[in-house]
Amino acid sequence: MSKQITIYDIAEALQLSPATVSRGLKDHPAIRKDTRKRIVDKAREMGYQQNHFASNLRKSKSNTIGVIVPRLNSYFMASVISGMEKVANAAGYNLIISQSIESKEKEFTNVKTLYDSRVDGLLVSLAYDTEDISHFDLFLAKGIPLIFFDRVFEHPQCTSIVIDNFKAGYEVTQHLIDQGCKRIAHVTGNIMRNVYSDRLRGYKQALANAGLPFDEALVYYCNLSEQAGAEAASHLLALPHPPDGVFCTNDTTAVNCMRVLKQAGIRIPEQIAVAGFNNDPLSKVIEPNLTTLNYPGQEMGELAAATLIRKLDRNEGSSINTLVLRHDLIVRESSLRKK
Amino acid sequence: MSKQITIYDIAEALQLSPATVSRGLKDHPAIRKDTRKRIVDKAREMGYQQNHFASNLRKSKSNTIGVIVPRLNSYFMASVISGMEKVANAAGYNLIISQSIESKEKEFTNVKTLYDSRVDGLLVSLAYDTEDISHFDLFLAKGIPLIFFDRVFEHPQCTSIVIDNFKAGYEVTQHLIDQGCKRIAHVTGNIMRNVYSDRLRGYKQALANAGLPFDEALVYYCNLSEQAGAEAASHLLALPHPPDGVFCTNDTTAVNCMRVLKQAGIRIPEQIAVAGFNNDPLSKVIEPNLTTLNYPGQEMGELAAATLIRKLDRNEGSSINTLVLRHDLIVRESSLRKK
Numbered sequence: 001m002s003k004q005i006t007i008y009d010i011a012e013a014l015q016l017s018p019a020t021v022s023r024g025l026k027d028h029p030a031i032r033k034d035t036r037k038r039i040v041d042k043a044r045e046m047g048y049q050q051n052h053f054a055s056n057l058r059k060s061k062s063n064t065i066g067v068i069v070p071r072l073n074s075y076f077m078a079s080v081i082s083g084m085e086k087v088a089n090a091a092g093y094n095l096i097i098s099q100s101i102e103s104k105e106k107e108f109t110n111v112k113t114l115y116d117s118r119v120d121g122l123l124v125s126l127a128y129d130t131e132d133i134s135h136f137d138l139f140l141a142k143g144i145p146l147i148f149f150d151r152v153f154e155h156p157q158c159t160s161i162v163i164d165n166f167k168a169g170y171e172v173t174q175h176l177i178d179q180g181c182k183r184i185a186h187v188t189g190n191i192m193r194n195v196y197s198d199r200l201r202g203y204k205q206a207l208a209n210a211g212l213p214f215d216e217a218l219v220y221y222c223n224l225s226e227q228a229g230a231e232a233a234s235h236l237l238a239l240p241h242p243p244d245g246v247f248c249t250n251d252t253t254a255v256n257c258m259r260v261l262k263q264a265g266i267r268i269p270e271q272i273a274v275a276g277f278n279n280d281p282l283s284k285v286i287e288p289n290l291t292t293l294n295y296p297g298q299e300m301g302e303l304a305a306a307t308l309i310r311k312l313d314r315n316e317g318s319s320i321n322t323l324v325l326r327h328d329l330i331v332r333e334s335s336l337r338k339k
Numbered sequence: 340m341s342k343q344i345t346i347y348d349i350a351e352a353l354q355l356s357p358a359t360v361s362r363g364l365k366d367h368p369a370i371r372k373d374t375r376k377r378i379v380d381k382a383r384e385m386g387y388q389q390n391h392f393a394s395n396l397r398k399s400k401s402n403t404i405g406v407i408v409p410r411l412n413s414y415f416m417a418s419v420i421s422g423m424e425k426v427a428n429a430a431g432y433n434l435i436i437s438q439s440i441e442s443k444e445k446e447f448t449n450v451k452t453l454y455d456s457r458v459d460g461l462l463v464s465l466a467y468d469t470e471d472i473s474h475f476d477l478f479l480a481k482g483i484p485l486i487f488f489d490r491v492f493e494h495p496q497c498t499s500i501v502i503d504n505f506k507a508g509y510e511v512t513q514h515l516i517d518q519g520c521k522r523i524a525h526v527t528g529n530i531m532r533n534v535y536s537d538r539l540r541g542y543k544q545a546l547a548n549a550g551l552p553f554d555e556a557l558v559y560y561c562n563l564s565e566q567a568g569a570e571a572a573s574h575l576l577a578l579p580h581p582p583d584g585v586f587c588t589n590d591t592t593a594v595n596c597m598r599v600l601k602q603a604g605i606r607i608p609e610q611i612a613v614a615g616f617n618n619d620p621l622s623k624v625i626e627p628n629l630t631t632l633n634y635p636g637q638e639m640g641e642l643a644a645a646t647l648i649r650k651l652d653r654n655e656g657s658s659i660n661t662l663v664l665r666h667d668l669i670v671r672e673s674s675l676r677k678k
Binding site for chain 2: 006008018019022047062064071072073074075077078079081082085089094095096097098099101106109110113114116117118138141142226252255259281282284285286287
């Protein structure tokens with residue numbers, strides 16, 4: 001790799017002092033206009049790197065937004081990022097994205113990397129096991145805006161963008177109750193994350209309101225992978241009293257749960273009604289088609305980027321603490337007993 | 340946003356000259372050891388940004404790898420990136436990822452953003468309409484390694500990582516011929532990209548070798564989206580002589596093509612046999628299960644990252660021009676007529 005060009009190299013090439021070059025690159029009025037032009041031209045010619053260059057010229061604005069997500073392997077996250085790209089690009093910003101792979105240590109590394117990349121702001125959905133947000137202090141201390149979406153953390157400096165997961169969990173469970181289910185299982189993730197704990201609360205509340213008992217044996221905690229969905233089905237079928245309904249917190253587990261139930265000869269929805277969450281394209285391919293909760297990923301991404309850019313443009317705080325997007329239940333054949 | 344800390348601020352705080360601070364941050368032997376320590380400590384304390392800092396201390400190494408992909412919305416790309424993360428993280432590198440959204444202009448913006456982020460190297464799968472790679476000159480001129488994967492471009496300085504798309508296209512078509520298909524349609528993308536043009540060549544060659552005529556009316560060019568798959572089915576069914584087999588260049592179009600064919604009352608595979616490409620999880624959910632070509636995304640990502648890191652660690656060129664990964668045809672019920 002060739003050597004990094006510094007202001008000292010430019011100074012030497014132009015027979016100027018490094019201080020003059022530095023000021024010239026900053027467009028300092030103490031430097032004559034033609035000298036400033038010579039410095040800028042030489043810097044370009046020698047390949048002096050743009051982030052030095054631009055940050056000096058533009059007071060540190062890189063027009064880049066950093067994004068940290070748990071994983072990039074879901075339709076939901078792809079939709080969120082597509083929404084962010086749309087808004088960011090229209091406003092002249094570029095996204096750079098990193099994955100925490102559900103690890104708080106990796107999330108910390110990502111924070112440092114994006115800080116070093118001089119992003120103007122950060123859009124974050126938290127890792128599985130993140131307990132606090134002290135690793136974002138680099139950003140918060142400098143007043144660089146930080147917005148959480150989907151998997152959020154309450155913080156006075158940060159806006160959060162979510163759906164009402166409690167209500168959504170309640171509605172899915174209520175729908176299964178309305179279809180006659182009396183023993184409804186719930187397949188969920190790490191309840192340290194708001195999205196899963198809120199849906200679990202909604203599930204419990206719907207059971208309670210319907211006078212149905214809550215049975216801890218019917219809650220299956222897992223990593224929400226394809227395999228976990230299949231294992232959930234085997235686990236539930238092996239119970240002394242198997243469920244007659246299953247509410248999975250994502251469509252990946254719901255679809256793979258259904259595959260195993262079907263292989264075991266279970267009729268869906270007659271014997272076990274199934275509902276998922278996310279409205280992933282998978283939900284329209286599995287037969288019977290999967291009842292699910294439509295999660296507005298694209299809109300969430302658009303709103304997260306727009307909120308961040310508004311903060312950047314106005315260079316001020318926001319009084320908005322939480323933005324809640326609408327969701328809707330999509331009823332399909334996997335749960336529809338009463339037609 | 341608070342002010343960017345420069346070497347001038349550190350110099351003022353320590354009552355040293357900026358040149359001394361600059362040299363101290365570079366660990367220059369002309370500066371006394373205790374002074375160097377004072378400078379480094381103060382720089383940390385004041386929040387002098389790590390990329391300056393690290394680049395000076397570590398001769399410009401950021402331990403960050405840039406990735407540019409067309410889109411993040413496919414299982415294949417998620418697998419590739421998962422493989423890259425695995426290898427990069429184990430070697431102490433962090434990935435930052437950007438999407439070209441299939442546009443060469445956006446790809447150019449990404450190149451500049453990642454250059455300004457001082458990535459140590461770049462892993463790229465090209466956008467739909469990229470015609471040449473002159474926009475990577477920033478990297479090539481500086482000898483920063485650039486590796487192409489999947490959608491590649493021949494260049495003496497760059498290694499490409501691919502599967503044998505010609506052979507794969509040939510094998511899928513040959514399989515449909517073996518099942519008795521005589522009029523095989525092909526649903527494909529922009530043939531400016533190697534992956535699609537090579538599979539199309541394989542398709543044509545297999546037809547030719549079997550003595551079947553090539554009919555341009557049976558080739559459907561599209562953007563490979565869900566909707567395009569559905570439209571392909573409608574288009575093919577409306578032909579005066581509809582096909583008896585369809586080879587789609589991705590599983591998304593194959594699955595959505597199947598949905599429309601099924602809705603039209605077509606029996607799969609008896610009336611029309613269907614095969615896809617990628618071995619997406621969708622292929623095991625659609626009924627009948629989809630015949631597809633297993634595309635080793637995870638391995639491709641691992642190999643791309645490992646090849647790049649080897650170049651970075653050895654700081655030398657590579658004599659490898661192209662690395663070809665194995666693929667395999669997975670035959671399932673959507674095409675299996677002879678059991």
